[in-house]
Amino acid sequence: MTEQSAYGRLETRFARLGALNEAMAVLHWDSSAMMPSGGAEARGEQLAQLSLMAHELLVEPGVADWLSAAETQVDSPDNGLDDWRRANLREMRRAHSHATALPARLVEALRRACHTCEGLWREARPANDYARVKPALQEVLALTREAGQAKAAALGKSLYDALLDQYEPDGNAAAIERLFDELAQDLPNLLGEVLEHQAKQPAAVLPAGPFPVEAQADLARQLMQALGFDFRHGRLDTSAHPFTGGVPEDVRLTTRYDDSDFVSGLMGVVHETGHALYERGLPRAWRRQPVGDARGMSIHESQSLLFEMQACRSRDFVSYLAPLAQSAFAGSGPEWEADNLYRLYTRVQPDFIRVDADEVTYPAHVILRFRLEKALIEERMTLDDLPGAWAEQLEALLGITPPDDRRGCLQDIHWYDGAWGYFPTYTLGAMTAAQLFASACSAHPEIPEQLGRGDFSTLLAWLRRHVHGQGSRFSSEELLVRATGKPLDPKIFEAHLRGRYLADA
Amino acid sequence: MTEQSAYGRLETRFARLGALNEAMAVLHWDSSAMMPSGGAEARGEQLAQLSLMAHELLVEPGVADWLSAAETQVDSPDNGLDDWRRANLREMRRAHSHATALPARLVEALRRACHTCEGLWREARPANDYARVKPALQEVLALTREAGQAKAAALGKSLYDALLDQYEPDGNAAAIERLFDELAQDLPNLLGEVLEHQAKQPAAVLPAGPFPVEAQADLARQLMQALGFDFRHGRLDTSAHPFTGGVPEDVRLTTRYDDSDFVSGLMGVVHETGHALYERGLPRAWRRQPVGDARGMSIHESQSLLFEMQACRSRDFVSYLAPLAQSAFAGSGPEWEADNLYRLYTRVQPDFIRVDADEVTYPAHVILRFRLEKALIEERMTLDDLPGAWAEQLEALLGITPPDDRRGCLQDIHWYDGAWGYFPTYTLGAMTAAQLFASACSAHPEIPEQLGRGDFSTLLAWLRRHVHGQGSRFSSEELLVRATGKPLDPKIFEAHLRGRYLADA
Incomplete structure (x- = not known):
């Protein structure tokens, strides 16, 4: 041989x-x-x-x-x-290191502990009973630390970075900490300015339903096609928790419909379509090889957020969307005008629940979780301190205090199901989306106007070339440097927020 | 060890x-x-x-x-x-013998030949061009014979029996020949009597559509539930060619809808439901073991035909069905009465196409194919002689001559796709269905009256115990002897036909 x-x-x-x-x-x-x-x-x-x-x-x-x-x-x-094969070999080694790092006993113990803890969490959350799930969470945390230590040794990384590597290959906690500290310092002031500015604008009005599910699905499919989704290579179905699955040639999106509100559901489909377009655009020549896979969760999230937040909540795109929505639901009145729809899609409101958060307050939720999970993993904090630390951080970042654990540390499934090291990818994705979109628009200044006509072809071609088609050839950072000329820069994300949320609607 | x-x-x-x-x-x-x-x-x-x-x-x-x-x-x-484990071991050996009998080269050659031939057949059939596909079919036949010889050596069986064993484990061509010869001798006379009798009855009238697909699907689901299908353990969807797939705890049925005719589609769903109930009733304790699998194609077909032909085309069941159908499609007029629907569901008409054949003429189509494929496999005949032999046999059995090969030896996909030894299972299934149903009704004389109320519980319980729950524990013959007290007897099938088709509707 x-x-x-x-x-x-x-x-x-x-x-x-x-x-x-x-x-x-x-x-x-x-x-x-x-x-x-x-x-x-x-x-x-x-x-x-x-x-x-x-x-x-x-x-x-x-x-x-x-x-x-x-x-x-x-x-x-x-x-x-050659380069691609080297990168493939590097990713093969990564997959092998992760797979061989843990003894079978630990894999099984972790699987069982997560299964038990997740089940308890499903009862504890509605009951607002953190104490009930805390011992099971302690077990998950202990086993996660053990697994992290084994992976850290195998990968030559720190404990937290080894966990992070499962979701964000070569992610670096120290670098994330610097980025997040910068954001955390700037965002409270920005939020104050945004809320003040928003108070001077007309209030957003939610169109009144009901909005038949079939009409919502038709409109969703119409938008997906405009974004570049090819129904010969995928489907849209419904599920309790929307996600993007399947394979690159046959991407399966799911969503759910609320017949009293089409607004958030529609953006949910746009978000999943961003994930789907990434999968579909992965390099064909490297199918079923590690280097042909999506780069990691922060780049994946950057693609969903680029479509959802950057492109489709833009003033240009909402002008295109408004008459389509009005026609789909046979609506009439001022609430169907683009101005109002845009106000709806850019409404900012500090609140307790991450998944319902707007673009301006979302990073605070993630920064809080990143800081807390890192402290827990590094044993600088215990689970007894979690609710108190949660309240303190939220107060510092958003100026609000959760009234209970249900709206605090019980709200997300991640930790209870063993996903430690995942949270930072959401906000890394949001920042990456802003930076990629700014570069695409800088290279092709016609993009915003095209989005106003529902034409995504230039934007998609740029993403295919600079992001999708690169698979896992580069690290997230190198991918971004090659695409935008510099590493992740929080100022670009902040500039996007200022541009959108401090302008007159 | x-x-x-x-x-x-x-x-x-x-x-x-x-x-x-x-x-x-x-x-x-x-x-x-x-x-x-x-x-x-x-x-x-x-x-x-x-x-x-x-x-x-x-x-x-x-x-x-x-x-x-x-x-x-x-x-x-x-x-x-113990008995179950011995049977399991026997079926493991069978699976192993089939898998190891063929060299990889032959498996691949056969796969390619079938793929090519099936593709040509899809063009040749509508073009009525047997000559076009004959060379490819010759290649499939030669490789099938080679594979059959290898399997015959591995299994200690004759060439045809080795091919048959793939679909009907321990099936015996000599025994099938005796059964089919007996049927072939009796059926032409019976058919004459049936047609004469039918001519004296009022003509069946097809209700006029359109019949909306959603209403057809609702009615189909209603019937499936009556038959015993549990939608917590399965689904009904649409596909170009109806089939039953999935796994025992989650059986996936498909059908297709013709909005101008609900009659045949509905019985198609009933047919697939029979397959599905068999899968669902397989022995739970032997899941994912060979002995826990369905026994073979003749028993599988017996379950679909027991529901479709024996139970659901009975006068009793059609009386239950008629008002449901009338209500589902908001129909009115005499064509919606049970008498007319029963005449529709028991109409006999010799014709060229097997898949459209009624219960009385269907066996002739199968006997013809069994005789011809056996002669081809045993080299007692060549593919050049096929169209002529086809016409001759059909004339002898049904008194009609196919006007072209499209309605003759080009009509079925089986041979072109490499399925040699499959055809006899259809009529073995029909005979087995008659024999099982007769025994069930003899043990529980209340069954026909129950079917008249859409109550399948007694019938299903009997099948669960005597057929479904036995998995592959016994040969098809032993299963039948244990369930009905004797081996397959064509007279029982003939008696069923006489009872149904020579009585006044």
């Missing part, structure tokens, strides 16, 4: 692993969008076996040998690897 | 294989019922990899060792196997 063939064997192995992951993605989509309740147990067994087989494909001793052999040969003048 | 642990290892291996097969079943359903066209290529790759992995799980050398070890130990007084 030559070293080059070691790399070839890795590609074959990862192609199989990729197909297995795709099968699981379709089964996951089906579980949420199609499966009757009685199918859950059998589906669990199917997914457990497939996931075990995927794990085995990675941890087989041969894979470690192939990786070492291929890495030795990377720079060989005879049969070295 | 003790011999008992060899059996245990086999159960573990087949459980994994079962989960993989279930995943493929859901992906197949999705391909037909949900997938946009652009997803086909990726889906093909997913299924190819999963199918290869399933094959590898079976042919790994260790499996042969475990099988031999477990078989040696079957009768051990210390750790021998």
Whole structure:
């Protein structure tokens, strides 16, 4: 076996692993969008076996040998690897390190602890009973720390960075801390200015429903097509929790409809469409190879937020949307005018719940969670201190205090389900979206006017070239530098907020 | 490793294989019922990899060792196997023999030949051009014979029986020949009597549409529930070719709707529901083990035909159905009365197309195909002789001659797609259905009257106990003997036809 063939064997192995992951993605989509309740147990067994087989494909001793052999040969003048293959090998090594870092016992213990804790959380949240779930959360946290330590050793990273790496490859907590500290310093003042400015504008009026679900779905499909979604390569269905699944050639979006309010649901579809367009635009030549996958959660979120926040909440796009919405629901009156719809889509209101937060206050929710989870993981804080620390941080960042834990530390599933190190990707995504959109518009100043006609072709082509088509070839930071000329800069995000929220509507 | 642990290892291996097969079943359903066209290529790759992995799980050398070890130990007084485990081991051996009989080269050659031939057939059929597809069909036939010979050697069976075993385990062509010869002798006379009798009855009138698809789907769901289908464990969707897929806890039915005719579509759903109830009733304790699978295609078809032909085309059931249909479509007039609907559902008309045939003429289509495919496989006939032999047999059996090959030997996909040895299971299924239904009604004389009230509980309980819950524990023949007291008897099927088609409606 030559070293080059070691790399070839890795590609074959990862192609199989990729197909297995795709099968699981379709089964996951089906579980949420199609499966009757009685199918859950059998589906669990199917997914457990497939996931075990995927794990085995990675941890087989041969894979470690192939990786070492291929890495030795990377720079060989005879049969070295080109850029894409090097990046692929780097991502193969990352996947292998994550998969082999944890002993089977720990994987199973963590799976069980998360399952138990998530179940308790589903009861504790509506009951506003943090004490009830705290012991289970303590167990999840302890096992997460143990897993993080094992991964830190395998990856040569700090504890928190090792957890972060699962969602944001090569993410760096110290760098995130600097970015978030800067935002945290500027946002309270900005929020004050925005609220003051908003108070002088006319109030936004919510059009009165009901809005039939079929009409909402038709309008959603119309917008998806305008954004560039190709229904020969995907579907839109409904599920309890909207998400984007499936595979690049067949992206499965889901949403949910509220027949008394079409406004937020419609932007939810736009958000998922951003995720879908990213998946669809991944490099075809590298399908089912790690380098062909999406880069990570912050870049993924940047694509959903670029469409939702940057493009589709813009004044230009809302002017295009308003008559379509009015016609879809046969509405009449001033509340259907673009000015009012724009005010609705840019309303700012500090509140307790992250998922309902507007673009200006959202970062505060994320910064708070990042700081708290990092302190918990690094044992600078205990779970007993969590509710108090939560209230204190929210007061400092948004000037409000949660009246109870249900609207405080019980509101999100992430920690209870074992997703530690995930939260920062939301705001990294928002900042990245602002920076990418600014660069796209700078390269193509016609984009805003095109969006006003529902024409996304120039924007999408730019994203295909600079983001989607790059797969996992570069780190998030290098991808951004190549696309925009500089690393992530909070000032660009802040400038976007100032431009949108301090201008007259 | 003790011999008992060899059996245990086999159960573990087949459980994994079962989960993989279930995943493929859901992906197949999705391909037909949900997938946009652009997803086909990726889906093909997913299924190819999963199918290869399933094959590898079976042919790994260790499996042969475990099988031999477990078989040696079957009768051990210390750790021998009970009846279910013995049957499971027998079915494991069968699956292993089929999987290992063919060299990879032949599997691939057959797959390619079938793919090519099926593609040509799709063009040749509408063009009525048998000559165009004949060379490709010759290639499929030659490779099928080669595969059959390899399987015959592995299974210790004759060539045709080895092919039959893929669809009807332990099926025996000589026995089928005797049964079919008996039917072929009696049916022409019976058909004459039926047509004469039918001519004296009032003509059946098709209610005039359109029948909205949503109303058809609602009525179909209502009937499915009456039959015993549990929508917590399954779905009804649409696809170009109706089928039953999914897994026992989550059975996925599909149908198609013709808005100018609800009559045949409705019975199509009933037919698929029969398949679905069988899957749902398979023994829970043996899930993902070969002995827990459906017995074979003739028993499967017996369950669909028991519901479609025996139960739901009965005078009793049609009396229950008529007012439901009338109400579903807001119909009025004598064509909506039970008498007319019953005449529609029992109309007999010799014709050229198998899939449109009624219950009385259907066996002739199958007997013809069985005789011809057996002669072709055994090289007693060539493909050049096929159209002529087809016409001759149809004339002898039904008294009609196909005007062209489109309505002759080009009408069915089976041979062109490599399914040789499949056809007899249709009529074996019809005969088995008659025999099972007669026994159920003899044990529970209240069943017909219950069907008249849409109550299938007694019938379903009998089938659950005697058929569904037995999985693959017995051969088809032993299953039937245990359920009805005797092997397959064509006289029972003929008596059913006489009772239904020679009585006054």
